[in-house]
Amino acid sequence: MYSTGKLSEISGVSSRTLRYYDEIGLLKPSFINESGYRYYDDNEVALLQQILFYKERGLDLQTIKEIIYRKDFDLYSALEEHLVSLEEEKKKIDRMINSVKLSIKSLKGEYNMSDKEKFEVFKKNLVDENEKNYGKEIREKYGNDSVDESNRKMLNMSEEDYNMFKELEENILTLVEKCVKENLDLDSKEAKELANMHQKWIKMTWNKYSVEAHKSLAMMYIMDERFKEYYDRNIEGCADYLSMAIENNL
Structure with a gap:
């Protein structure tokens, strides 16, 4: 179980952002104690990881919310889908890197592109x-x-x-x-x-x-x-x- 501050520390997501995610219904804490402190369990930690994965892929918060709260949302399938998407992006980046390298060699006269x-x-x-x-x-x-x-x-x-x-x-x-x-x-x-x-x-x-x-x-x-x-x-x-x-x- 993590407090807002502790979850912020391990995830790199600011406490202010975590509170905002709570306000918009994107990531609700497991419970809030009498003093108003938020606490998150393993399920919320896993969801936060998914939120960050989707954000890295360029999705907006509303779209992410719709995805992770679908009835058929499955954590394992989501991770598999992230992996496929990231591997495809890696292929594109590797191709771009190779093209840039060949262009540099061509300008140096080391390769006829x-x-x-x-x-x-x-x-x-x-x-x-x-x-x-x-x-x-x-x-x-x-x-x-x-x-x-x-x-x-x-x-x-x-x-x-x-x-x-x-x-x-x-x-x-x-x-x-x-x-x-x-x-x-x-x-x-x-x-x-x-x-x-x-x-x-x-x-x-x-x-x-x-x-x-x-x-x-x-x-x-x-x-x-x-x-x-x-x-x-x-x-x-x-x-x-x-x-x-x-x-x-x-």
């Missing part, structure tokens, strides 16, 4: 991130062969193609936000340009393109919260508008 190598790490990280976030769904929908071929196409992009791909992605986000902000009609030239721009972007990674498959993907932008969160990050309604623009103009 090709243009393809300079961008390989960014493309690989992008493929891994897409697999992590959407891999299960898109593989079920389009099949392993199709997704694997799309990943290969991404990894084999030239520097020029990769830069164009990223520029298109940013332009799509900018244009869809403009359309929503200005409440533009789905038959407007901007909406048509948006659909065409997204089609060009998709074709850069898909091995076999079809309008039907494109529209099916656009429906996922509405139905899957992760897609909605990505497109609606600045202005709500962008995912819905993009999906409807594609349906209306292709």
Whole structure:
């Protein structure tokens, strides 16, 4: 059993923060004595460790609270999930470190780094991130062969193609936000340009393109919260508008 001060000492979390966690219902003490002192047992210590793990991974306190107080929350499974996530992050960091080292050697004349190598790490990280976030769904929908071929196409992009791909992605986000902000009609030239721009972007990674498959993907932008969160990050309604623009103009 730990007092607030003792738990603060062993965890590195300030007493003030522990009190705040109590106030917002994130980490309640086991009991509070008559003098108002908070005490925490092993269960709260384990939960605090989870809170810190999730914070290190960039989650906000409200999201962490929702996760650790779910009925199906399991400590062992949570630790396994942390391990997988951290190992994936380590791979990304190791790749970045290796790329930077090769770039330094190249500048010193000790290694001839090709243009393809300079961008390989960014493309690989992008493929891994897409697999992590959407891999299960898109593989079920389009099949392993199709997704694997799309990943290969991404990894084999030239520097020029990769830069164009990223520029298109940013332009799509900018244009869809403009359309929503200005409440533009789905038959407007901007909406048509948006659909065409997204089609060009998709074709850069898909091995076999079809309008039907494109529209099916656009429906996922509405139905899957992760897609909605990505497109609606600045202005709500962008995912819905993009999906409807594609349906209306292709």
